[in-house]
Amino acid sequence: ATFPSFSVCAWPSIIALSNDCSKGTSLAHPSSNWHLPSRTGSGNAPKPTFAWESEDFRRYSKDGTKLMTRKEFDDSYGSKSNELWNNAPKEIKLLHDKLRKEDVRTAYDADAFKAEHGDKLKEWREMLTATPVKMLKGVGSDQVKKEEFHVTLPLAVQQFGETDWLAKWNSGTDTDCQECCNAVKYRRHCLQRSPHCKWEKAACHPIMSQANMYGKRRYFPEDMSLATHPEFKEKDSVNGQALWDKAPQERRVVDGKAMTMFGFQKQYQAAWMGVWSTSLTATQRAKSKDGKVLNMKGFKDQYQSKWSEFGNWPMEKGNGKDDNDIKRLVACEECCLEAKEQALCTEPYCKWSGSKCEIPDTLPKEQRFHPDIKATSNRVKAVTLDSFKKYSESTYLLDWLVSPEAIRVREWGRSFTLNEWKVYHGRDYLAATGEASWSQASTANPMALINGADLLTTEQYKGTNVENGKTLSVVDAQKAFGKEWVFYWNKAKSPQKCDQCCTGLDVKDCKIRNCDFDSGKAKCSRKGQTVTFV
Secondary structure, X not given: OOOOOOHHHHOHHHOOOOOOOOOOOXXXXXXXXXXXXXXOOHHHOOOOOOOOOHHHOOEEOOOOOXXXXXXXXXXXXXXXXXXXXXXXXXOXXXXXXXXXXXXXXXXXXXXXXXXXXXXXXXXXXXXXXXXXXXXXXXXXXXXXXXXXXXXXXXXXXXXXXXXXXXXXXXXXXXXXXXXXXXXXXXXXXXXXXXXXXXXXOOEEEEOXXXXXXXXXXXXXXXXXXXXXXXXXXHHOOOOHHHHHHHOOEOOEEXXXXXXXXXXXXXXXXXHHHHHHHOOOEOOOEEEOOOOOEEEXXXXXXXXXXXXXXXXXXXXXXXXXXXXXXXXXXXXXXXXXXXXXXXXXXOOOOOEEEOOEEEOOOOOOOOOEOOOOOOOEOOEOOOEOHHHHHHHOXXXXXXXXXXXXXXXXXXXXXXXXXXXXXXXXXXXXXXXXXXXOOOOOOEEEOEEEEEOHHHHXXXXXXXXXXXXXXXXXXXXXXXHHHHHHHHHHHHOOOEEEEEOOOOOOOOHHHXXXXXXXXXXXXXXXXXXXXXXXXX
16 A cells, blocks of 8 residues: 555545545646637638537536536436536546647637637547636635635535535636646646646646656566557567557556556546556566466566466456456555455555455655644644644645645755655655655755745844845744745745755855755765654
8 A cells, every 4th residue: 555544635636536535626827728719710610520429528517526418417417407517617628749739738628629629529539637727715724815726626625515616616717727737837836736746947847748648558578667558669669569468557556456547547537647646556466377476576587588478467358368367466565455365465555454454554644734833843843634624624625735745855865745755765665764764764844935025024034135035944934924934935936955955055055954064075965864753
């Protein structure tokens, strides 16, 4: 199991349509790219050669959890279906790279796409569903009501409830879709889109490229590396297609279960990319011909170069071989909820409790800095989403969305959030000791360059030379701005690493951190190698 016990709920920006949590959140620049774009000559568009059907026009259900056709509205809501259909948000989709004229992701509803691209129905059906976003003001706790929240439709449902979400949603301002990262102009809006987007070099960039969004990966038999269809052909120009047809697909783990990319798309709909990109690749296992349970490496050790051939590793369903063969797959090493016997319940990812395999409560959970928690001993305590809910149940998801994430730092000076650490170190992040161990990593205070004009509004910084801004840690920001520190933090010009991120800094930046500067070597390094915990 690779996710915290509340799993995807830990990231309101990524939605989870699962048993106990279901929605997500996001942001964007206040100029919508998914309404009908203005253009000339639309009356000369060619007549469609494909027939658009009712299934191509979908809207969000009354509870906001799924997309439905008009017929499904009629069947589900009876006499109220017409009113509900007219007020329901439309499905929007990400425009294919091959249809884009510039390097900015855009999303269209079906009507806008038809007007702009005419009869390209095939492309519309292949396009991935995007997540609608609205900009809401005056929400959240008292400390952060000034913030502009860029909220996804799923988060609006979860935060405002099934009865009130649609009115709140329709009162907001349209923005770019959640996945339209490079259309976002402001850092604070980009940060609200994690884990879809990242702020880097003064711009918002997508975590997942469009090639990866559409490019399913399979295991190349020779070296067991994950590769896309084009990469299979590059690796073996003669047999690449044949190898691809029978190669096992990548699966990733969420909530104790492993799924293919298609499975993620089906379960999480518009939010699948955020869940997929922060989920670890499953260590798949299967029964060999003699009944042994082995992972892929074990199959390769036993069958050598023929490990992936039919009769050895189970073939994927629908490959023209035996469709029942895939039944030899058993629970992956991280798949706690799929392990039906103790021998398949693999520690430390899972634990056997009584008669079933469970996700351990000890798995690391994402933490953030709550605006109400004051610093002690030059450190701000980071807390989980459950703790945010204790402070304010009515606005805790929105408060969580804009609060900075807790980070830990490697000995060579790079800082990571929990998600970044998991992706970088793989499942070794759960190790009790060692460099990849999250539990043993040193905690650090994030830092950011706050605008000089904002600093001058506080008594502490009046009369100081801060016209060009000042680099503050979360502790400094809290001291300077009080309970509103999160608002000013999100307006920062740029992140500035952390108080223990010493590698590569000049003497000025080194001295404002918990670092030592060696003048003789002109080198900045951390003060000792002690591990500190929050």
